[in-house]
Amino acid sequence: MNWDNIDRYAKSLIKEAGHKIRNSFFTQINIDSKADANDLVTNIDREIEQFFISRIKRDFPDHKIVGEEGFGDKVEVLDGVIWMLDPIDGTMNFVHQKRNFAVSLGIYIDGIGMLGYIYDVMRDDFYSAAKGKGAYLNDERLPQLEITPLEQAVIGISASWIAPNRYADHEKMIELVRHCRGTRSYGSAAIEMAYVASGRIDAYISMRLSPWDIAGGMVIAQEVGAVTTNMKGEAPHLLGQETFVVARPGLHEEMLTNYIHLKD
Ligand code: 2AM
Ligand code: CA
Numbered sequence: 001m002n003w004d005n006i007d008r009y010a011k012s013l014i015k016e017a018g019h020k021i022r023n024s025f026f027t028q029i030n031i032d033s034k035a036d037a038n039d040l041v042t043n044i045d046r047e048i049e050q051f052f053i054s055r056i057k058r059d060f061p062d063h064k065i066v067g068e069e070g071f072g073d074k075v076e077v078l079d080g081v082i083w084m085l086d087p088i089d090g091t092m093n094f095v096h097q098k099r100n101f102a103v104s105l106g107i108y109i110d111g112i113g114m115l116g117y118i119y120d121v122m123r124d125d126f127y128s129a130a131k132g133k134g135a136y137l138n139d140e141r142l143p144q145l146e147i148t149p150l151e152q153a154v155i156g157i158s159a160s161w162i163a164p165n166r167y168a169d170h171e172k173m174i175e176l177v178r179h180c181r182g183t184r185s186y187g188s189a190a191i192e193m194a195y196v197a198s199g200r201i202d203a204y205i206s207m208r209l210s211p212w213d214i215a216g217g218m219v220i221a222q223e224v225g226a227v228t229t230n231m232k233g234e235a236p237h238l239l240g241q242e243t244f245v246v247a248r249p250g251l252h253e254e255m256l257t258n259y260i261h262l263k264d
Contacts, residue, residue, distance in 0.1 A: 001081070001109065003114055003115065003130065006060075006107060006114075006115065007115055007128075007130055009059065010083075010105060010107060010115060010117060011117070011126070011128065013052060013055055013056075014103050014105060014117055014119050014126075015119070015126075016051075017048050017051060017052065017087070017103050017119075018103060018119050018121045018124075020044075020047070020048060020051065021044060021048060021088065021094075021103070021121050022121060022122070024044045024047075025098060029042050029043065029044055029095070030042060030043045031095055038092070040091045040092050040095055041069065041091060042088075042091065042094065042095065044087075044088065044094070045068070045069055045087050045088045045091055045094075046069050046071070046087075048087035048088060048103070049067045049068070049069040049071050049072070049085065049087040050071050052065070052067070052083075052085055052087065052105075053065050053067065053071050053072055056083055060081070062080070062081070063080070063081040063082070063083060064080060064081065064082045064083070065082070065083045065084075065085060066082060066083070066084045066085070066211060066212060067084075067085045067086070067087065067212065068085070068086045068087065068210065068212045069087065072085070075239070076239065077239075078108060078110060078111035078238060078239070079110055080109070080110070081107065081108070081109050082107070082108045082109075083105060083106075083107050084105065084106045084107075084108065084211050084212045084215035084216070084238070085103075085104070085105050085212055086102075086103070086104040086105075086190065086210075086212040086213055087103060088101050088102075088103065089101060089102045089103070089104045089118075089188045089189060089190040089191070089212075089213060090102060090186075090187050090188025090189075090190070090191065092187060093186075093187045093188060098122070099122040099123075100120075100122075100186055100187060100188055100191060101120075101121065101122075101188055101191075102118050102119055102120050102121065102188055102190040102191050102194070103117070103118070103119040103121060103190075104117070104118050104119075104189075104190035104212060104213065104215070104216045104217065105117045105215070105216045106212075106214075106215025106216040106217075106218065106219055108215065108238070111238070112131070113131060113215065113218055113219035113222070114130065114131050114219070115128075115129070115130050115131070115219060116128065116129045116135075116215070116216040116217065116218065116219025116220045116223075117216050117220075118190045118191065118193065118194040118216050118217055118220060120191055120194065125137060125138065125194075126138055127142075127194040127197065127198070127220050128220070129197075129219045129220040129222075129223040130219075130223075131219060131222075131223070132223075133223075134223050134224075135197055135219075135220045135221075135223035135224050137194075137198050142197055142198055142199075142220075142223075142224050143199075143224070144224055144225045145196075145197075145199060145224050145225045145226055145248045145249070146248070147248060147249055147250040147251070148202050148248050148250070148251055149250075149251070149254075150176075150179050150180050150251060150254050150255070151179065151180070151181060152181050152202075153180045153181055153202035153203060153247075153248075153251055154180065154181055154182045154183070154184060154200075154201045154202055155176070155177075155180045155182075155183050155184070155201065155202065155203045155204070155205065155255075156183070156184050156185065156186065156192040156195065156196070156201045156203065156204035156205070157173075157176075157177070157183050157184075157185060157204070157205050157206075158185050158187075158206065159185065160207075161173055161205065161206070161207050162174060162177060165207060166263065167207035167208070167243060167262065167263060168207060168231070168243075168260060168261060168262050168263060169261040169262075169263065172259050172260065172261045173259065173260075175259060176255065176259035176260075179259075184201055189204070189206060189209050189213040189214060189217070189244075190213065190216065190217055192204040193214065193216075193217030193218075193220065193221055193246055194217065194220065196221060196226055196246050196247065196248075197217070197220045197221045197223075197224050197226060202247060202248050202251055203245065203246065203247030203248065203251055203252070203255060204244075204245075204246050204247070205231075205243075205244065205245045205246075205247075205255070205260070206243070206244050207231075207243050208241050208242075208243070209241065209242060209243075209244045210240070210241050211236075211238040211239065211240070213244075214228070214236060214238075214244055214246075215238060217246070218236070218246075221246050225248075225249060226246050226247060226248060226249075226252075227245075227246070227247055227248075227249055227252035227253075228244075228245070228246045229244075229245055229252070229256075230242045230243045230244060230245070231243035231244070231245055231256065231260050231262055232262065233256055243262065245260070
C-alpha cells in the first residue's frame with residue numbers, strides 16, 4: 001500500500017470538494033431533515049458524498065467507503081482499507097451560518113487509522129495527519145500537547161449534555177462546567193477535534209457521535225498525543241454511534257474519573 005500516494009490523492013480530493021461546497025452558495029440549496037426535524041441534510045451533503053465515492057471507487061476499487069449519507073458500503077467489520085467520510089460535518093452550521101463546518105475523512109486499514117483530514121472549508125484551514133508522521137495545520141506541524149489541569153482547561157461541549165439527558169448524569173456535567181476555565185460549542189465534532197489537536201480548546205466531549213464524525217480527527221488527535229476514547233475509556237469501535245471524549249493527557253483521565261458518569 002503506497003500511503004504517500006493515497007495521502008496526496010485524498011488531499012486533492014478534499015480540496016476539490018471544498019471548492020464545490022464554496023461554489024454551492026451561489027446555487028439553490030435544498031434542506032431536508034433526517035431522523036428528526038433538527039437533523040438536517042442538504043443536496044450538497046449528498047452530492048459531495050457521491051463525488052467522493054465515484055472517485056474512490058474508480059481509482060481504488062478494492063477500498064470500502066463509509067459515508068454519513070449512506071451512498072457508500074455497508075460495513076460490519078473493519079477489515080481492509082476503509083475511507084470514513086463525513087462530506088459536511090456541521091450541516092446545521094452550513095445551513096444557518098455558512099461557516100463552521102468541515103469535510104472530515106479518516107482512512108483506516110484493518111481498524112488502524114493511517115490518514116486523517118479535517119478541512120475547515122470557509123477558513124481554508126486544512127488539518128491532516130499520517131500515522132507516525134505527525135499532524136499538520138496547513139503546512140505547519142502541530143506540537144505535542146502538554147498536560148493542562150481542569151481549572152485551566154477550555155472544554156468543547158454542547159449545552160444538550162448539561163441539560164438532563166438519557167446518556168449521562170447531568171449534575172456531574174454541571175460540576176465539570178463549574179470547575180473548568182470555560183466552555184465552547186462550535187457545532188461540528190470535526191472542528192472541535194481539530195481545535196483540541198491544535199490547542200485552541202483542551203477537550204471535547206459528546207454523548208452521540210458516529211464513525212465518520214471522529215475517524216479523521218482521531219488520527220490527527222493521536223499524532224499530537226491527545227487521548228481519544230468513548231466515555232467508558234475504551235477505544236471507539238467505529239461501527240456505530242457512541243459516546244466520545246478527546247482531551248489532553250491527564251485532563252482526559254480527570255474528566256472520566258471525576259465528572260463523567262454514564263447511565264446504564
Ligand atoms: P453532522 O453535522 O454531520 O450531523 C453537532 O453537535 C455535531 O454532532 C456535528 O458534528 C454533527 O454532525 C454531530 N451530530 C449531530 N446530530 C447527531 C446525531 N444524531 N448522531 C450523531 N452525530 C450527530
Ligand atoms: Ca454530516
